[in-house]
Amino acid sequence: MYLGDYIAIDREIGPFEFECESVSTGTPFLARVDEDKRDIFRDRSWLDGRPTACRFLRPSGDRILCTIHETSPAQCKFYRCVVMQVFDPAGALIGRVTGTLALHSENRELRAIWEAGLREIPDESADVEARLQKVLESHGYRVE
Secondary structure, three states: OOHHHOEEEEEEEEOOEEEEEEOOOOEEEEEEOOHHHHHHHHOOHHHOOOOOOOOOEEEEOOEEEEOOHHHOOHHHHHOOOEEEEEEOOOOOEEEEEEOOOOEEOOOHHHHHHHHHHHHHOOOOOOOHHHHHHHHHHHOOOEEO
């Protein structure tokens, strides 16, 4: 949501094409709105109250989508928003995990299990996400 500070739109060269620059590297790139997202891209009202949001993000249902996924710059391709969603045994969403492996949840029990799981997995361990998923599932949570 805050990559708006890192992507500068230099100019619009067509209805769905933009000359842009990756501010952090100074690298120019051509952004083209994906064909399947052009309808949601037309509505810019979501951006009104979000001055730091990337200009190419748009809501679609309960998700926020990148409308230039196919032509997005490298910094975006390496950034991962939500890598896991955690559901309680009744199926209620109680937590989200972002690409930095930060758990976002108000559930104290879940946070305690998450922290313990992080401590148990060595820093050099491969596939930390899969191991954490197994820890959560062993406590009755469902992870997607």
